[in-house]
Amino acid sequence: MSQSPPALDIDDLRKEYDDVTALDGVSLTVPEGSFFGLLGPNGAGKTTFINILVGLVRKSGGHARVFGHDVEADYRKTRNAIGLAPQEFNVDRFFPIREVLEHKAGYHGIPAEEAQDRADEVLKQVGIYDKRDTRFDWLSGGMKRRFLLARALITDPDLLILDEPTAGVDVQLRRDLWELVTELNDQGKTILLTTHYIEEAERLCDEVAILDSGQVRAVATPEELKDRGTDQIVVELREPPATLPDLLAGDDRVEAVDLDGHQLTVTARNGGLVAPQLVRELDREGIEIVDLEITRTSLEEVFVEMTRHDDGDTAAGDASDVDSDADAAGDDTDIEDDDSPRAEQQVAPDGGQR
């Protein structure tokens, strides 16, 4: 029985801009039907990676296949399989949004009549059908984000690529988008998501890759990644011992055991598994426990740790670039993650009327 190819099969993918290496041998596989997250600080190479898939950036080396089709040799099949919602508002300003969608559908070979029906359908799906006769420039920021998603969906792609889809949108819209993309994934679409919001990746993705300085640092499920971090077991003792007994000796998951007054803190990987042993040993020593709490490492902490450079900073230079509070109402100022020269969003000085 022949096995269907993965949605993405990337092997030693490289991209160099003059003396800047944007992608440095990226290899990963995204199974069909999965919800895959691509995390990384600014300049990590996420947008370059995506743009290579859709043909907006030419790779310098390596291979990239989408559902078995090479992105350069079989570019027409590749592009037909992908729906992209980019960070930039790269939308045709000359036409009302409904017509923009009809054009996009037409480019993908969808006949005019069907394209009109689909345009209405996706505009309803993302909740901006009432604005169908409005030009893109007249939409609010949130509506623009919704429109980009509608444009990605109009061709009913097998692979939906969302590049920072919730950057700068309010709480309600963010939750609406989460619900929508989850539904699409449940229907069988493969989704590739890049995001700054760690909670978003944690909540939505089956698997995530952490990209830093053009290299893949890790590929795993969010849970597996969190297991790689260290948890803290904080035990409140009724009467602290005069000297700390040799607890958990020989357990290589344990990194540190500290006693501070009534509070015993054990730092260890897989804290949930270490805790029962700790309780047993304290009981054996006759030390009474008042309270016990395990603080699980967060995906954000793992992310920061993995992308921390020698100078102690993350590659982004500022951990605030990693926004773990997905409920915080964003603004448009953080939409600057692009790492390629195309990132400079430019506006025609003459409004484009020639």
Next chain:
Amino acid sequence: MSVVDRAAAAAGVPTGFYTLVKREILRYVRRPKNTFIPPFITNVLYFSVFGVVLGSRVGEIIGVPYILFILPGLVVLGAVSNAFENASFSIFHGRWNEYIDETLTSPLSYTQMVWAYLLSSALRGVLVGTLIGVLGFFIIGGLYQPVPVEQPLYLVAFLLVITMLFSSLGIVGGLLAEDFDDLTMMNQFLLRPLVFFGAVFYSLEDLTPLLQDISLLNPMVYMVNGVRYGFLGVSEVDPQLSLGLLTGGTAVVAVLNVWLFKRGYGLTD
């Protein structure tokens, strides 16, 4: 679904290609005050000043009133400048605002993309050239004599070839430009001099033999004389040779367009 949509589908035109052509045409058809009214007004002025006011002093050239002599040149000027401007603007503006990505990320072949831009821009050139021709028919026919069309097939052939050629050049310009100023420069410093030294307003006979030979290096001379042959039945350059050279030039630039698109020149990083 419009009648044209149905006809295109029935004729087997690929939907993606047809959609891009349609999008490009709708862009300029819906903005006549930016695309068709300016050449209309400009040419009314040309006919008034060069034809009526100055033309009465010049008299006749190659046996026809001066205003009739310049009509083919004005048709060429309008047709090629609009074809060039449309293609270069469409490509460059799409790049500038990045909405050309909608096309580039679609499954259209590079050849289809190029031909869609090329044909839609050439059509704008043909429409503007026709507009100027019709304007000439009314002004010259009303004031002097009916405007002849001695060689209609040549006229159509030249109009098609020259608009295709300048659409192709416009695509190159749109890909090369890095700023709107670059587009203006191409128009002002390349296109205009070629047109004004292209025997639009004077006869090659009025030049010295050396300048005549130099003029033959200007492709506009072949275009203007070709269209003049279509209207008046006279040409200072062999019309078949002109048509052959211009067709060859168009083919070369069109192939260059496809190659540049395949390479992603100006389109991809």
